[in-house]
Structure formats: C-alpha cells, structure tokens
Amino acid sequence: MSGWTSVNEPVGISSDNTFQKVGLVEQINTTADKSDYLWYSLSVNLKNDDPLLQDGSATVLHVESLGHVLHAFINGKLSAK
Numbered sequence: 001m002s003g004w005t006s007v008n009e010p011v012g013i014s015s016d017n018t019f020q021k022v023g024l025v026e027q028i029n030t031t032a033d034k035s036d037y038l039w040y041s042l043s044v045n046l047k048n049d050d051p052l053l054q055d056g057s058a059t060v061l062h063v064e065s066l067g068h069v070l071h072a073f074i075n076g077k078l079s080a081k
Contacts, residue, residue, distance in 0.1 A: 027038055046052060052059055061080075063070055072080040 024040070025038070030038060061072060070080070071078060
C-alpha cells in the first residue's frame, strides 16, 4: 500500500493566514516545511480605455514556470487550465 495521500482544496485563496508580498518567496522557509506547495495569485484589472486594448490586437498571457498547475480567469470565468 502506498504512503501517499491527497487532499482536495478549492482553487485560490481560501485561508485566513494568507499574506501579500511583491515578488516570489522561498517555499520551504515560507511554509516551515509543512507543505509541498504555495498558491501564487495575481490580479490585473484593465479599464476599457487601457492602451493594451486600443489597437485591436489580442492580449496574450505568457507564463514561464516549472510549476504543475496554472488556472487563468478572465472576467471571473475560467479561461485556461
């Protein structure tokens, strides 16, 4: 029998002990080695007159990561997984 277990958690910030920091943090020191993952969350709010939206071109989200999961939401709806 395997010693592995899993826990289903809601996507996103779901705890009262969350914090904000500019930039990335080191996982082991941040979680005190009690967890093997961190949630990173970023929100970008654009207004209709934002220059990114003015020339009619498509806006592209480019992510470079060695992480295993990415969920992207546009206007509150899941867009990519």
